[in-house]
Amino acid sequence: MTANARLYPLFATIAIFIAAYAICWMQFPYMLSTRVVGNLLTDNAYLGIVAVGMTVVILSGGIDLSVGSVIAFSGVFISVVLRDTSLHPLVVFALLLSVTTAFGAFMGLIIHWLAMPAFIVTLAGMFLARGAAYMLTIDSVPIDHAFYEFIKDSYYLMPGKGRLTVIAVVMLLSVAFGALIAHRTRFGASVFALGGGVQTARLMGVNVGQTTVLVYAFSGFMAGLSGIVFSIYTGSGYPLATVGTELTAIAAVVIGGTILTGGAGYVVGTLFGVLTMGLIQTYIVFDGTLSSWWTKIVIGLLLLLFIVLQKGLLKLTGTQRDAALA
Amino acid sequence: MPMLLTIRSLSKSFPGARALDQVDLDLRAGEVHALLGENGAGKSTLIKCLTGAYRRDSGEIRLDGAAISPGSTSEAQELGIGTVYQEVNLLPNLTVAQNLTFGREPRRFGLVNGRAQREEARRMLSGYGLDIDVGRDLGTYSVAIQQIVAIARAVELSGKVLILDEPTASLDAEETRMLFGVVRSLRDKGLGIIFVSHFLDQVFELTDRLTVLRNGQKIVTEETARLDRVKLIEHMLGRELAEVEDAERRRTDPEAKNRSELIRFENLGRSGLVQPFDLAVHRGEVIGLAGLLGSGRTETAELMFGVRAADSGKARDENGDVACGNPREAIGSGFGFAPEDRKTDGIVADLSVRENIILALQARRGWANPIPRAEQDRLADAYIQKLDIRTSGADKAVGDLSGGNQQKVVLARWLAMNPRFLILDEPTRGIDVGAHAEILRLIHQITGEGMSILVISSELDELIAVSDRIIVVRDRKHVAELTGDDVTTGAIVRAIAADDGAHK
Incomplete structure (x- = not known):
């Protein structure tokens, strides 16, 4: 008996990542050092975290366009509160996460109650969050706090002098947490059910409203967490930061093998999607002669490839079923 | 008990x-x-x-x-x-196991226990004679x-x-x-x-x-x-067999047999849908298609109009082959099709009566060549009058009209195209008795102008009243053709009910 067809996109993602890494390594043997790996994880930590939230949203058949703005809002919120008050960063983090989670839950509520497309509701959320960030400040606010210095200075030195930073670990834990939620809980099963068909899900006993609210609350939480990590990574808060990150996250999810219409995919695939995109960037830095827009071109090509792959796969499973019928 | x-x-x-x-x-x-x-x-x-x-x-x-x-x-x-x-x-x-245990997944420490879940699923399927991998x-x-x-x-x-x-x-x-x-x-x-x-x-x-x-x-x-x-x-x-022998019957035109052939469908069919059939349509003729739901009567119409692709056969007229592989070609060949479910396939409820009537005509001309407004108004008014569509005006939304009048709008749309062969699937479904009779009267009137019509209906009285000839469909096969004095409810019911052995 062959492997389950739903695993093919995940295999494809991992295979592409390994092949890409091999090509990089052949050209620049240093690419296979723990330093590069450490940087790859650190540089893409915020993207990886927000993409986990996006994966769950897309699995449920929705979309969340607000996350890029929420990340920017989070950075601004943290930096302004730290500047103007004497609260400990951990308290500020807790405050922020409750705000972004509630924001996500609110969007989920509107999507369910008003039966509005997630696209429009979260588009409104995108403008709201970006506007809220501007309301707090229009400048880039540096974060100057001992706790931030402490986090930046704590890392695990891997053999070969690569640094496994705190934010990289947070990202990996987020992926593990997201995978657990999506694939091993009843909530996760409900998310997949929604992505498979709302009507059928309801007939099978899914609480559609509750699940929708939780899905967007989860995405809001992850966007807030991503904002925290981004503020640690950049050491500042800036309302114009991470414009378009929601689209990069969607790209990472699709390259990670999740089907954009929902109901099929793996959270761990998203991690590989993020890493593949990061790898392209790293390659361009190593090469030195290539302009950075090559990143976008390669990502665009990869996206196209995956869309074609998914279409082909759907056809394939379709014909399998037809064959079984005949 | x-x-x-x-x-x-x-x-x-x-x-x-x-x-x-x-x-x-x-x-x-x-x-x-x-x-x-x-x-x-x-x-x-x-x-x-x-x-x-x-x-x-x-x-x-x-x-x-x-x-x-x-x-x-x-x-x-x-x-x-x-x-x-x-x-x-x-x-x-979702996997078979997930589907079977959905909402009651066995859990350990709050997490779904995949192994127990698959075991539970296999237990549920035991006794059904299914040996499948529940993890797929x-x-x-x-x-x-x-x-x-x-x-x-x-x-x-x-x-x-x-x-x-x-x-x-x-x-x-x-x-x-x-x-x-x-x-x-x-x-x-x-x-x-x-x-x-x-x-x-x-x-x-x-x-x-x-x-x-x-x-x-x-x-x-x-x-x-x-x-x-x-x-x-x-x-x-x-229907009781005894009581129907004298049902009202369209007076068969003795000239019918001499009328020239309009279109001939040869060996048209699609496996699993309708077995290949031959059907000749004469000018000005009404053909009735009788059969139970699911017998292949609607599918026959869909094959003729190209809604579903046929895998065998073709249509021809006196000038050679007639293209009807898809609805666009069929319309080009002078076919029309008013489908069974008027609400989903027929009318566009939010558009006005006028817009609904000119819809197909405009589609044939192409969007670059709009029908002048004056012409639209003339067409709409002409058909509102001709078919007696009860509406307060040509610009009223079709969705606000009664079922019978909606059906007339669909009919008007096809008549505006001036087709030579019109297929009506359940034209009187869901409309009141008065409108019923009117639609039937219209069918007579249309064929008087030389158009040929195929009517599909579960109402045998209705079929008998309008048809020159009746084709009986059973189990996705055209099993009988009734003409002249043979067109009676009893004969139709017997043909529908006949077992394969008895009626070949």
């Missing part, structure tokens, strides 16, 4: 229609009970009242002697009534297997009454046999099973008793073995 489920005087009305009128039904434990009736007879409404999808207006439902009133599908399920629909209501993107996506299995998985889930969740709503509609013979095996073993375990199907062979093969509904009323409940096909079809269509 005590009844498992008793329904007494169940009524349900919708605005403008009484869907169920004082219906009684008794279901024993350990029997398969067929629920039969043509479209609109009230089968689905009855089932939806049982499963909690609709609230009944009045009447009583008792399960094991206790009055019940399910308000939702899940409530019905908890009471013990499970349903499996024609389209499998499970999730193809449900969607990778055939519809028959999905159907059985759905039954297994419904039985596990409810366990008293199982409603099977057209479960075999998309199964082949072998798969149907497999499904029947499962149904019989469940019956022997003491479940009460309601079986809805329009395949009469299957009803005779599988069921112990049957109930026929017509126009929202219970017509008869009988032991299946004590009925024959003719009697059953009479119940379903509401």
